[in-house]
Amino acid sequence: MTTSGVVRVRFVLSYDGKDFAGWATQPDQRTVQGCVEGALTRLLGSSEPARLVVAGRTDAGVHARAQVAHCDIAAQAWERLDEKNSGRSASVLTRKLNSLLPDDIAIHHTDIAPPGFDARFSAQARHYRYRVHDRIYARDPLVRGHVMFHDRPLDVDTLNDASARLLGLRDFAAFCKPRHGATTIRTLMDFTWTRDTHTGILDAHVVADAFCHSMVRSLVGAVLAVGDGRRDLAWLTEVLSQNSRSSEVRVAPAHGLVLEVVDYPVDDQLSARASATRAKRTLN
Amino acid sequence: MTTSGVVRVRFVLSYDGKDFAGWATQPDQRTVQGCVEGALTRLLGSSEPARLVVAGRTDAGVHARAQVAHCDIAAQAWERLDEKNSGRSASVLTRKLNSLLPDDIAIHHTDIAPPGFDARFSAQARHYRYRVHDRIYARDPLVRGHVMFHDRPLDVDTLNDASARLLGLRDFAAFCKPRHGATTIRTLMDFTWTRDTHTGILDAHVVADAFCHSMVRSLVGAVLAVGDGRRDLAWLTEVLSQNSRSSEVRVAPAHGLVLEVVDYPVDDQLSARASATRAKRTLN
Numbered sequence: 001m002t003t004s005g006v007v008r009v010r011f012v013l014s015y016d017g018k019d020f021a022g023w024a025t026q027p028d029q030r031t032v033q034g035c036v037e038g039a040l041t042r043l044l045g046s047s048e049p050a051r052l053v054v055a056g057r058t059d060a061g062v063h064a065r066a067q068v069a070h071c072d073i074a075a076q077a078w079e080r081l082d083e084k085n086s087g088r089s090a091s092v093l094t095r096k097l098n099s100l101l102p103d104d105i106a107i108h109h110t111d112i113a114p115p116g117f118d119a120r121f122s123a124q125a126r127h128y129r130y131r132v133h134d135r136i137y138a139r140d141p142l143v144r145g146h147v148m149f150h151d152r153p154l155d156v157d158t159l160n161d162a163s164a165r166l167l168g169l170r171d172f173a174a175f176c177k178p179r180h181g182a183t184t185i186r187t188l189m190d191f192t193w194t195r196d197t198h199t200g201i202l203d204a205h206v207v208a209d210a211f212c213h214s215m216v217r218s219l220v221g222a223v224l225a226v227g228d229g230r231r232d233l234a235w236l237t238e239v240l241s242q243n244s245r246s247s248e249v250r251v252a253p254a255h256g257l258v259l260e261v262v263d264y265p266v267d268d269q270l271s272a273r274a275s276a277t278r279a280k281r282t283l284n
Numbered sequence: 285m286t287t288s289g290v291v292r293v294r295f296v297l298s299y300d301g302k303d304f305a306g307w308a309t310q311p312d313q314r315t316v317q318g319c320v321e322g323a324l325t326r327l328l329g330s331s332e333p334a335r336l337v338v339a340g341r342t343d344a345g346v347h348a349r350a351q352v353a354h355c356d357i358a359a360q361a362w363e364r365l366d367e368k369n370s371g372r373s374a375s376v377l378t379r380k381l382n383s384l385l386p387d388d389i390a391i392h393h394t395d396i397a398p399p400g401f402d403a404r405f406s407a408q409a410r411h412y413r414y415r416v417h418d419r420i421y422a423r424d425p426l427v428r429g430h431v432m433f434h435d436r437p438l439d440v441d442t443l444n445d446a447s448a449r450l451l452g453l454r455d456f457a458a459f460c461k462p463r464h465g466a467t468t469i470r471t472l473m474d475f476t477w478t479r480d481t482h483t484g485i486l487d488a489h490v491v492a493d494a495f496c497h498s499m500v501r502s503l504v505g506a507v508l509a510v511g512d513g514r515r516d517l518a519w520l521t522e523v524l525s526q527n528s529r530s531s532e533v534r535v536a537p538a539h540g541l542v543l544e545v546v547d548y549p550v551d552d553q554l555s556a557r558a559s560a561t562r563a564k565r566t567l568n
Contacts, residue, residue, distance in 0.1 A: 016425040141300040
């Protein structure tokens with residue numbers, strides 16, 4: 001529970017990305033991290049500002065359901081909170097954070113993280129969903145904040161054929177904004193499309209061990225070009241073989257994308273997983 | 285098709301009510317009717333402004349899916365449109381309206397109304413849904429525009445018991461904003477609640493032949509007070525017996541309410557239904 005005077009607290013939260021400049025704190029910008037850290041710092045009343053580590057650093061405009069983050073809180077501050085709240089610090093923190101936070105963020109759950117847990121490095125897989133509507137007649141204005149409207153008809157079988165070509169352990173350099181010293185090798189575990197028969201909305205499920213910057217939206221953008229007939233599978237294969245970012249891939253708009261779930265191993269493997277991830281990321 | 289030089293055209297449309305001062309045109313206000321009539325008038329290029337008649341005159345902030353309206357268009361203007369578009373005026377109108385309208389309105393379907401059709405008076409029933417979330421931990425910020433957050437836990441069985449008391453042909457004066465010369469007698473056909481096991485969202489299905497002003501939201505407000513334990517069934521029965529608007533009923537917020545569907549009889553009974561409705565409304 002407490003190591004070297006800190007308690008690692010785990011948070012599960014959702015947000016509507018529309019009015020945020022993404023997850024990560026940036027000067028003079030409204031960010032999810034900034035809002036949650038501000039509220040936490042205020043609640044803990046500590047001199048040190050709270051710092052969050054997150055599973056998926058979502059870009060500006062990208063949404064999240066069941067995003068996971070952790071924060072190391074000084075054991076003293078935690079004990080103070082526990083004394084005031086008869087040992088129910090975690091649930092009190094959830095309630096108080098929700099009352100301080102704006103209505104585009106919801107904290108679902110707070111608890112003390114199991115030993116070895118790291119929101120970023122212990123994660124095994126990130127599940128994203130991208131939602132598209134391609135029928136203007138059936139468009140529902142109530143969901144336009146998280147369903148992208150595409151003005152050409154899409155074929156779900158073609159989308160699935162194209163997406164299947166991208167699966168596996170590969171270098172996704174063609175789909176990544178380059179970052180110095182960071183690997184672009186990832187394992188794409190799932191990339192499948194379904195169309196809701198009632199609403200007509202197309203829903204892509206995209207799962208990987210981790211994603212590099214703008215990767216999900218680039219993968220979706222590339223596959224959409226095949227799904228609406230502007231490009232073919234040969235083009236996609238050619239793009240995939242490129243070893244730097246392809247200018248031919250249109251990044252799909254942020255508002256269709258939601259980080260849905262983050263997978264972690266069972267508790268006794270959290271630490272091993274974190275070490276393995278750290279080693280892999282440094283290798284490159 | 286054309287009677288006395290006009291073609292009656294039927295529209296099915298959806299909108300996000302958030303940024304509208306309701307359906308009905310009002311001076312210096314952004315309204316759904318104002319937007320659609322403006323776009324129609326522009327497309328038809330006629331000197332007379334287009335005038336819409338609607339099935340459900342939704343209040344400020346109330347949403348609609350599959351709202352129905354009609355517009356009498358001068359036969360000459362319609363024929364001009366048909367000549368330009370090889371007889372496909374209706375589908376061309378849908379497409380062009382969507383391209384002119386803002387993204388909080390979607391036109392789903394346009395056709396020539398069957399004989400005797402009146403969007404308002406031929407309607408047999410209006411189906412509304414009211415969505416509520418009572419668990420702050422499970423709240424999804426992405427749907428907060430059309431799901432009302434209620435800060436006390438609600439019991440779905442109690443909600444259903446209370447709602448069932450209101451069914452039938454009754455004078456709903458206690459739940460209506462009074463309007464001179466208008467009846468408050470309505471038939472409430474369905475008022476049932478279900479809770480989605482996955483999201484936890486409570487969904488009320490409210491159906492009546494017609495609703496008077498603010499009636500759905502007053503019914504929902506009254507039943508919520510019973511469902512969270514602030515009031516009991518005896519109170520509800522007492523309210524129902526009042527013959528003027530009850531100050532004890534809190535009108536539920538507009539943003540949880542969606543007009544979902546409007547029912548019409550089969551085509552050969554449209555005219556008879558419209559006459560019957562007109563007679564009933566005038567009686568009072």
